Amino acid sequence: MIGYISSYNSFATMEGPGIRFAIFMSGCNLRCAYCHNPETWPQGKPYDSDELYKLIVRYKPYFRNGGGVTFSGGEPLTQPDFLIELASRLKESGIHIAMDTSCGILGDKQKRLYELCDLILADLKFHTPQGYNDYCKGDVFGTVIETFRYLNEKNIPVWLRTVIVPEINDTPEDIDKYYAVIKDFGNIEKYELKPFHTMGFSKYAELNIPNLLEGAEGMDMAKLDALRARLDSLMKREIQV
Numbered sequence: 001m002i003g004y005i006s007s008y009n010s011f012a013t014m015e016g017p018g019i020r021f022a023i024f025m026s027g028c029n030l031r032c033a034y035c036h037n038p039e040t041w042p043q044g045k046p047y048d049s050d051e052l053y054k055l056i057v058r059y060k061p062y063f064r065n066g067g068g069v070t071f072s073g074g075e076p077l078t079q080p081d082f083l084i085e086l087a088s089r090l091k092e093s094g095i096h097i098a099m100d101t102s103c104g105i106l107g108d109k110q111k112r113l114y115e116l117c118d119l120i121l122a123d124l125k126f127h128t129p130q131g132y133n134d135y136c137k138g139d140v141f142g143t144v145i146e147t148f149r150y151l152n153e154k155n156i157p158v159w160l161r162t163v164i165v166p167e168i169n170d171t172p173e174d175i176d177k178y179y180a181v182i183k184d185f186g187n188i189e190k191y192e193l194k195p196f197h198t199m200g201f202s203k204y205a206e207l208n209i210p211n212l213l214e215g216a217e218g219m220d221m222a223k224l225d226a227l228r229a230r231l232d233s234l235m236k237r238e239i240q241v
Helices: 049-057 080-092 108-115 129-136 141-153 172-182 201-207 221-240
Strands: 002-012 020-025 045-048 068-072 096-101 119-123 158-164 188-195
Touching: 002 049, 002 080, 045 049, 049 080, 068 080, 080 096, 080 108, 108 141, 119 141, 129 141, 172 188, 172 221, 188 221
Parallel strands: 020 068, 068 096, 096 119, 119 158, 158 188
Antiparallel strands: 002 020, 002 045
């Protein structure tokens, strides 16, 4: 089966636990204002699933200490048939599978793909439908919450992330609202707040894509640390209760 890939990294260390083979799928159903991988939006290079499987298993000796394969993007959920076929074979070979997703598509095929994964690296971009509509150009908040419920029901581990953007979602009240969204899901193993940065801005000019946040500055790390402390306090308080 043919799938379309923007790029891959055979020695990734930031795409989940351990050393990983990270596959950046092309195509995305959202257009997030702060996306740092806009080059994944167009259709990428075609790959045969058998060809990619054989390439990946060559690296299996390096997948120690929890390593494995991560499907990222773009949005991997836009190519479920290809990834179901590939993930099924990787599963049979005993390779740990993670998927990095914004959780904005959910159907029978996406559910099947989730069930083949050992870990979901999930993005919670905003805590309201309006946030998704304004900054991601997609009415997917309800689907994101439905997906979180499904993953919790199936007890599939989730590492959750939110990018904090200055003057958009950077207040203590925002953190309280994010926490209110996720507090009842027991399968969320950790929740990280990531800083908005401008390192991907050059790609917008190269690809002739409008940059809605042009002129914005990166997240102040002292302020982010304070927001992280607030989230940690909320998470710990829940555990103590």
